[in-house]
Amino acid sequence: MRRRTPEELGIAAVVVIVALVLSAISPTFRTLENAQILLLNGAVIAFLALGQTFVLLTGGIDLSTGSNVALTGMIAALTMSVGAPWWLAALAAIAVGILVGTVNGSLVHFLKLPPFIVTFATFGVAASIPLILTGASSVSVKDPFFAIIGRGSIFGIPMPVLLVAVAAIVFTIVLRLTPTGVHIYAVGGNQETSRLAGIPIGRTIVLVYAISGMCAAFGGLIVTSRLMVGYPSAGSGNELFYSIAAAVVGGVSLFGGIGSIPGALLGAVLIATVSNGMNVVGVQSYWQPLVIGVIILGGIIIDTYRRRVPLGELLSRLVKRRQAAPADQA
């Protein structure tokens, strides 16, 4: 019976609560335009969080994703600067993103290295290449149609938001409805068992890192297209951190085997909402890290509490809480 309520409900509730509070504080927060802006600004982190979710599900971590944003964005800009059309540039960026991921996955699997170190190394490599290629300067995008990725919209929904939505749907299908999805959870749940069960572990691991790399490429394309310039420090800010936090807030375990795409997406929306709310409501920039931290913490406390206690029992538990504690937390 507890199982029936989806795991993501708690974090969804938190998102709603935070949005309601912000709407109450600021009338501008609750406008449709602001909702668009919120989602648009959250799109890159959401993409990274989606990719990261795959990696985390197998018990890995992908630190390279932030600088992969810069690398792929730069690749797109450079490709266009030599005259290629926008779609070719986009493909090139995605190919490079997947390549970085494939390298990560191969090193992790075939050399049995800790993912933290492997992706730390590729993080450095991916950060250096754009700097080396361009001498730290930016590269303007030449093909105006490239703007469609970051600035276009369909029925008023910004293209990056659509891309995230499509990716989330596809990824959810992959995880829930294909053998690969089962394999990903199994590898993260118990790699030894998975090996004995004949699951192609190598393929699974390389795949998740490749997906993460692809997501980073989409992040790079969005950033570059929104600014219409490729620059080497893109994605070097809080993106990586926030994207991992988004996944974890959404219930993805750093130890593998637990979590879902909708959860990670909701985590990203929560972070986007809070970040947007800060600026819209006008919280002083010094206070922002503190407020973000406290809200996320509060959210996860609510969520954790809900997970442990089925919604129905919540009230009665609150009364006689003391007695229940030790054993069921096992």
Next chain:
Amino acid sequence: MRRRTPEELGIAAVVVIVALVLSAISPTFRTLENAQILLLNGAVIAFLALGQTFVLLTGGIDLSTGSNVALTGMIAALTMSVGAPWWLAALAAIAVGILVGTVNGSLVHFLKLPPFIVTFATFGVAASIPLILTGASSVSVKDPFFAIIGRGSIFGIPMPVLLVAVAAIVFTIVLRLTPTGVHIYAVGGNQETSRLAGIPIGRTIVLVYAISGMCAAFGGLIVTSRLMVGYPSAGSGNELFYSIAAAVVGGVSLFGGIGSIPGALLGAVLIATVSNGMNVVGVQSYWQPLVIGVIILGGIIIDTYRRRVPLGELLSRLVKRRQAAPADQA
């Protein structure tokens, strides 16, 4: 027989190899002064890595440690700015560092929250407080004797290096020779099993975060004392990342239960050596992230390989490697 060679040997060998190569390339690298500078610069990351090791051993992670450097450094500077002597300021900073850690540990243990999120939140809080307290400006250190922490030296050994050495020895003793140490490994090995064995899990978890907070405070004191100014963006660079990487490079598992203080220390020395080497040898700034990444990766490959194959067998294995592959990776 394999047991007899300490786990840390591989990474020590890597440090030696890297140092030898750098010495061969650059005559300045192999000077005594440069060794001092190298260790001095590595001191903050080493401290953070030592603290992080405790947390990682229990299967947690401490992201707050970077901004805790800023917070504690600022506390020291502010304490002196109201007239307190340097040692009182140092104690105040250490107390605040421990406090932050204790809050982390308590939230992790008592509310059963993911360490990533808890310390992500305290990271924000610890980053905001110095900004709020001082309006983002720096606070000059008033007591000249405070310089002893960061600039002093005994027998030519810089004080921060001494502090790291003392801390490493004390921590090694704690981990290897006290019940608390055994409990830390146990909790990281399997928390449920440890609970069944009657280990005081709560105390252990709070303790490791407190130690990490204390190490951050030492980091904060060193930074502040070296620059003789408390400033709110201290520790906000690569410190956090590098300190975790140092621990992992040194053989500490992100999943808990495995690793040692000497290992983490060697990891920190490796990172310090590589960072210093880059600058001394004159690797172009654009190339540095790439070179650092590749060297660390190379180091960990050597180390992993050594761990898997006892040194003696190494040579014969190298010859007929193909045949041996599948099973040893288990």
Next chain:
Amino acid sequence: GAVDTGTGTDTGTADGGIPRPAACDSDTPYIAVALPNLTNPYYVAMKEGFETAGADNGFEVEVQIANDDDAAQLSQVQAMLQKKPCALALNGVKSEPAAAIVKAANDAGVPVFTVNVTVDPDALEAQGASIVQYLGADNYAGGAQMAEQVLADLGADADLKIGFVTEPDEVPTRVRDQGFEETVASDANATVVAKVDGNVKPDDSLAATTELLSGNPDINVIFASTGPATYGALQALAGNTNVSVYGFCASEEPLQGNYKGCVAQEPGRYGQLVIEEIAGWLGGATPEAEVLLPLKLFVTGETPAPGEVG
């Protein structure tokens, strides 16, 4: 003795004129240059300025990049000081921590020429350190220039709702904000509505600006205190004609539409000027304590040339 308290030696050079290290009299005097990073094109240009001018003036110039880490910059400088340079040209990562670097150079008897980022005078005094010269843009004037331009364009008593896209954690940007704010205050109808943090990055500035406007739809003027912030703010505005953008110039971005004015620094030239100041000093001239360079103003229809950046 065995124990060095690290409280420093009083070299006495702080008050007794500029020291002249032996290296200054070699054939190619060695000049140490410390810059914060190379990910901002600003410093790329400055580095080139240093290197070209160094070659022209017969110096051996070594440029070290701190990757925005103050402590790393300190140790980089310490490393270069061991090679006994003739002078140190310092663009600190942050104003206050840089004082420790100056102090280290003072102790080594090496004169310090600072550029672009001022070293906090209080911190210098607290540490008993001194610099020879500060050379850089007049940030306050830059902000003020933009405010004047706003008032000239929109009217001295225009109803202004101003939003800032800035970097509140850094001194130069705060000084620019201050210059703008204090100058625009002459218009009684001007109000500063909100300030957001653009992190000196175009993407963060883009996001922050969209949110700034979303929260404050009545804003009609944006002041962006850095080049990347200006660029990001412009991208955030695409199509929105109600808002005018003023700020420090985005690199090579033509001023058109609602991008109405910007001021530019010339980091390459700053590097060159520092070298020339050092050369002049070696030739016997007395360097001025402060060289404040006016910023170059650009208005609608103009485009900053390469190297002219905010």
Next chain:
Amino acid sequence: MERTATVDSAMNSGALEVRDIEKRFSGVPVLRGVSVAVRPGEVVGLVGHNGAGKSTLLRIISGAHRQDAGQLLVGGEEQSFSSPADAHEAGIATVYQELSLLPNLTVAQNAFLGVELRKGGILDRARMRRETRELTESFGLDVDPDRKVRDYPVATRQLLEVAIATRRGARFLLLDEPTTSLEGAQVERFLGTVRELAAQGFGIVLVDHKLEELYAVASRIVALVDGRIRIDAAVSEVSRDDVIQAIAGHAMEHTPARERIAPPASDESAPALRAVGVRTRALRSVSLDARAGRVLGLYGLVGSGRTEFLRTLIGLDPVLDGSIELGGAAFRPRTPAHAAAQGIVYVTEERKTDGIVPLLDAGANVTLPVVGRFTRAGFLQRARLRQEAVERMDQLSVLGDRLGPVVRLSGGNQQKVLLARALAQKPRILLLDEPTKGVDLGVKAQIHRMIVSLAHDEGLTVIVVSSEEDEICEIADDIVIFAHGSTSPDVLDASDVTPNDLRTLAWSAA
């Protein structure tokens, strides 16, 4: 604490008793009012079908779970344990069903976990090492106190855990299926220890599915069925048949499984699987033939290399020397997936490490290796998958919440899930390592029949490793004895061998 000191304190204190214990998990009742007592010096044998609630009861007494209702008394005094540490305090030591030593710690560290000896604030490692050695030696274990527990085989770990439990200053010992990994001689030795401990005044609760073992040591038999006590009587007052009747719900036919259907004559054609002089890191020389339609039993002492051999067949350890043939053709095991492609399927003896994926549900665990077979256009056919899982689980009578994480199933039911997984893979050659570990006696007989039938009726080649001589004799057609990583030269015909012969043979080989 010294054992003699424990005896004294145990003598003058009363019984450990639970009254009307109730426990639910997610609303589902598991214990429905259980009352039972154990007095010092007494061995209570606790039996019950898989999922009856035995482990849950033990976990409540040991403070690992909290009961929903009911009381817990020690020496007539009501206790309230809020953690296992409290139970330790009250003199209760527990060996849990799932091995719970910490593999990343050394033997000595595990032995003194939570009760470390100190000298001047730091660990007295020399003394702990010494006492650990004394302790393990008294249990006949040859282990190095300074080696990590992960280096030792399951059986050793199991005995080690019991040994450690006795030295925690305990008066009561709760042992949850402590013999599942032990081979015959070890079991006997272990039972001797239990008797000795009882004589010293320990009150012992022993959970075990093997009635012979219980009848050998218990003074009282308690049968737990569906969360209620069905039998609680002195051994002399209750017959084995009564117990079986209570647990399995029906009297068991005593016809040995293999006599039900005659095996095909062992023909002289090429064996389905042949090993010739196989040498690996852990095996010296293994040669044997396994024939289609027959069950080959591998017997040997712990550490003799049986598990190693099975794992070598699926490519987990490289073959250094010798050869393996599959249906006459040379076969070089590469990976489990590769072996599975040849129809070779392995069921592990270590559920926790490489058996289950703990947080996936039971059905997903069953169908894990075959998900790829249930797809259409690349997508899972979830209904068919579920159906397959349910069928397999029904076949093996998996009881409990099949939709929750498999780790929440009782131990025996997890074991059934592993077997169900093997069946789902439709193997040609089935390698079973301790297949009925922890399975209750009703289902065990059923599994035995199933194994025999898979070979005899469906023509599979089955290789079974078991430390239970009875089991081997019951289901195997041929038997090969392992010792020190080598096989005995001759194949025994199972119909000629008694469990006792097996033991003698294994000992003489070793």
